[in-house]
Amino acid sequence: MAVTSLIGARIQRREDPKLITGHGNFIDDVNLVNMAHMSIVRSPHAHARIRSIDTSAARAAQGVVAVLAAGDFKPHIHAPLPVTNAFVADKKQVPDQFAIAEDEVIYAGEPVAVVVAEDRYLADDAAQLVVVDYEPLPAVMDLEKAMAPDSPLVKSDRSDNIGWDAAFPAGDIDAAFAEAEVVVKQRIGQQRLFPTPMETRGCVADYVPYDNRVTLWTSTQVPHFVRLFVGGALGVPESQFRVISHDVGGGFGSKIRPYLEEYLTTATSKIVERPVKWIEDRTESLLATTHGRGQIFDVEVAARRDGTLLGLKFTQLLDIGAYHGVFSAFQVVACLIGGGAYEWKAINARSIGIFTNRTSTDPYRGAGRPEATHMVERMVDLVALEIGMDPAELRRKNFVKSFPHTNNFGLVYDSGDYPKTLDRAMANIDYTALRKRQADLRAQGRYLGIGFSTYVEICGLGPSAATAPAAGVALVESSMVRVHPTGSVTVSVGTHAHGQSHETTFAQIVADTLGVPYDSVEIHHGDTGDTPFGYGTYGSRSLAVGGMAIMASCHKVVEKATKLAAHAFEASEEDIVVDQGRYFVRGNPGEAKSIAELAFASYGAGLPAGMEQGLEAVSYFDPPNFVWPFGCHICAVEVDPETGGVSIDRYVAVDDCGNVINPMVVDGQLHGGIAQGISQALFEEVLYDEETGQMLTGTMVDYLIPTMAEMPHFELDRTVTPSPTNELGVKGIGEAGTIASSIAVINAITDALTPFGIKHVEMPARPDRLWSMIKEARA
Amino acid sequence: MITAPFEYARPGSVDEAQSLLTKFGDDAKVIAGGQSLIPLMRLRLSQPTALVDIQGIGELKQVRRDNGTIEIGALVRHVDIQRNAVLRETLPILVEMANDVGDNQVRNLGTIGGVIAHGDAAGDYNALALMLDAEIVTNKRRHQARDFYRDILTTALEHDEVVTAVRFPVSTGRFAYTKFRRRLYDWALAGVAVQESGSSWRVGYVNLARTPRRGSAVEAALASGASAADAAAQSGSDIDPTSDVRATAEYKRHLTEVLTVRTLQKAAAV
C-alpha cells in the first residue's frame, strides 16, 4: 500500500482559485434587499468639547433616511466597548468608551454622528452637511509630558493620563548590575504603524424587529467575540445573533476586537428597521482602525567584558491612545519575554500605559513580541560593540541551551536549538566572506552592514492556566468534525482566518488523521451560525490551538469508527488496524472497510449496543503550554552616506516553527511577515502634528507602504525542532517574520555606520534621518 | 473617498469644450486622465460642479515633428510617450521621465496635458518644459513655459482655457534624469534633469520649490567652465524646498547638490 501524507505536503492553496478570479466574498460583496448605507461623521479635532450638533440640513438632504447622534443610540446600546485584563489586571483607569462621542471628542476620527441614506454617495454628501460646533481643547500628544502631574488631560473626567503602571521584577537586579563590568544604555523607539489590511473594515447589519434577530456581516478576526459583546450590549442573546465573516482581506491584529462601528451599524439597523451597510474608506481606516506599536523603551544592560549577559532593566512607555484598545495591554508581554533567547541573572521590567489624544493602539502583527525582540537584539549588539566582540559570538555565548527552559518570569520555552539556526543562517549568507567584503568596501568608502536577529517568540495563545489570570479569558479553541453518511467531512472551527490558508492546512490535517481524500474535507469558519464558540485568529494560535482541537475531534471519530469496524468484523477493538482510513482486522488487510462505509453504517440500524447514531465529534483544546518558535535572520545592507539611502543586499532567514503542515504556506507567511518588519524598519510611520493632534500621514501618498519593488529576495531556510507541547509538534509562523525582521535591518544599518561612530539608529531609517546622523558624526 | 456630486459632459471638439466650460462656469474643470484630479475629488479637496471630459477629442492625441520642434498633443498619455519612436529620437529625456511616472495604471491614463495644466512642481515634465523653453499651446494662446508656472498648482491658464499641445525643441544631446524616491512608484522626493543643448547645458529641478525650477545658477556655472561639483554647489539658489513629512528642507538642499553632481556625471558619460 502506498503511504501518503498530506501533512508536510507543499500543495497549493485551496483558497486561491476563488480569490484570484475575483470570486471572493468580502463585506462590500454583501448586498441585501432594501439595504441603506451609512456614513460616519468624525471629529476633525484631536480634543474638543462638542457645543452642539445641527443635523437639520443633513436630514433635509436628498435620499437621507436618518441622521443619528449619541442621544439616539443611548436607548439601544447598553454597554461600553470591552477591555480585557491582558497582563495588567489592575489597570489604574479603564474609562468607559461609548460607541459614539456625546460631549467631548478625544481623538481625530472619533464618531459624532451617523448619516443613513439610500446610497453611499448620498450618505457622504449629507454627512458634509452635519454642522458640529466644537470648542477645541489642548491635545495631549507627548508620552513623557502626558505623565507629568500638571499635564492637560486627554479627557476632562479622568484623574490623570495613566492607564496602567505595572512592574515585572525577576531576580536580584541590583546584584546583577553590581557584578557588571560594562553597562550599556539606550532609548529605543517603536513608531506607530497602520496595520493597513487590503480590505478595510466594514459591516452589514440586518436587524429583524419581528423576532429581535440580528445578522451581522463584518470583516473580523473574532466573530464569536463580536457576537458576545455586540449582542450583549444590544440585549440580543447569542441564539438570536449571528455574525458572519466570510473572506477577510487581511487584519494583522487590527480586526481582533469588537469595534464601535459594529455596535453603531447594528443599532442603526434596529432604529431605521432596514439592513444597513457601512464600508470604511481608506482615509477613514487610517484614523478609525486601531494602530500598532507606539512605544518607547528605556533600556540598560549589565554584562561582563567576556560577553556574559547579567542583567536587563527596562521601561516600556506605551501610547494607549484615547481609550484602551480591547487587547492593548497584551503588548505588555514585551516585559515577560524581553530577555529573548538568552540567559539572564535578573530582569526588571516596568510598563506604563499612557493615554494620548490619538487613535487607540491594539495588537499589530507580533504585538509586543516584535518590540521585545527589537529591544533585546539591539541591546545585544550594543554590548558586542562596547566590548569588541562579534555579535554572533556574543549571541551564541548567551543562548539558552537546554530545554524546556524556564525564563526569568516562569514562562517555559518548550523546545529549541538556537545555535543551529544561527549556524545555518551564517553558512547560508557566508558570513566570513561577507565580513571580508565589508572590510574591502569600507576601504573604498562604501558602507556595508550586517545585522543579526536571533529571535524567540511566544505564541499559540494559550493555556488557560496562563491566559485566564493574565488576559481574563481562557484562550482555548474548538472544533466540530462531522463525517456525513457517504464519507465527506465537514469541519467547523471556532477560530477564523484572515489570509492564512486554514481551508488548506486544516483540510490537510483532517485528511491525514481520518484517512479521507483531501477533497472530501470542507472547512467552515467565520460564521457563528455553524461553528462552535472560539476565540478567533491572532497570536499565531490557529494551528497550535485550533489545529489541535481538530485533531482531538478526529481522534474521537476514529475511536468510534474503530468500534463500528470491530462490530462489523465481529472482532475485538484491540484487533482493528487503522491504516489511512481503512479499517481491518490485524492480519487481514484484504478485507477492509473505508471510513465512508463505516460512516454510512453509523447512521443506520444494527449499531453496537448502547451506541448512538452518527459519526461526529466536538472538542475544545486547552494547550498545556505556549509554543516557542525561533530562528535567525541575517540582513546585509549598503548605506549611501551621501543620500542616506539604504539598499538591502541580502536577506537570509532560518526559521524553526516545529513541524510544518504545508511548506508553501509557511514560506508565504514568512514573506509577508518579513516584508512588514522591513517596512517598519525603513518606511512606515504614522505622524501627527504634535501641537494640534492632526494626523499628517492621512493618505497612502504620505504613509509609505512598500511594494514588491522595495523588497529584497528572501532567502528562506528552516530547521525543524518539533514542539513537545502538542501532538502535531507544531508552533506558529504567522508573526515570526515580523518579529524577527525589523531589527535585522536596523542592526545591519547600525553596523554599516559604525565607522562614523554611530551606535544606534531609530525606525524608520529614513534617508534624511541617516544623512543628518552621518553629518553630525562627521562634524 | 467618494466625490461630491458633479455634472459631466464629453465634448467632441476643443471649441465645444470651451463653450461647455463657459456654460458650466468657474467651478467646472477639464478632466483628462483623471490621475491627479480624481484623487483630489475623492478626498473632497476639489469639488468641481462639472467635469468636461476631453478624452473624445481625437486631434489632441497626435505627436508631430515640425522641423526643430516636436509637438505633443495634450491627450498623449505617459504610455504613449514610452512607446513613441519619434519621441525616442527627438526628445529621449521625456521618454526616460515617462518610464518612471507612477505605475502602469497611472501611465495608462495620465496625460502630458494633464501634467502641464495641473502645474505640479512634482510633475516631472513641468521641469523639463521649463528648462527647455517649451511652449504650451491652448485654445486661446501660446504660453512660454517660463511665464506659465505661477505658484503651487497654479498656472497662467484661465478658467476656460484648454491645453491642446506642448511644443518642445528637438533635443538630441546628452542627457540624464535622476528621480530620488523612497519607493519605486513614488513621486520624486527630488528630481534633477540635465540636457545638453547645443554647446550649453540645461538643468531642471522637480519638486524642490512651489513651482518647477530651472537650474539657472548651475547652468551659468557650467557655462563658465565649472566642474560638476562646483556647478552643483550653486543649486541652492535655484531651489526653495520646504520641510514636509518626507524630508527636511535642509536634507533636500543637500540631496539636490549630490544628485546634481551625479546627474551631470551620468549625462557626460552617455
Ligand SMILES: Cc1cc2nc3c(=O)[nH]c(=O)nc-3n(C[C@H](O)[C@H](O)[C@H](O)COP(=O)(O)OP(=O)(O)OC[C@H]3O[C@@H](n4cnc5c(N)ncnc54)[C@H](O)[C@@H]3O)c2cc1C
Ligand atoms: C499613484 C500616482 C503616482 C503618480 N506619480 C507621478 C509621478 O511620479 N510623476 C508625475 O509627473 N506624475 C505622477 N502622477 C500624476 C500623473 O502623471 C497624472 O496623470 C498627471 O499629473 C495629470 O494628468 P491627467 O491626464 O491624469 O490629468 P487630470 O487628473 O485629468 O487633470 C489634472 C488637472 O489638469 C487639468 N487638465 C487636464 N488636462 C487639461 C487640458 N488639456 N487643458 C486644461 N486643463 C487640463 C484638470 O482640470 C485638472 O485640474 C501620479 C499619479 C498617481 C495617481
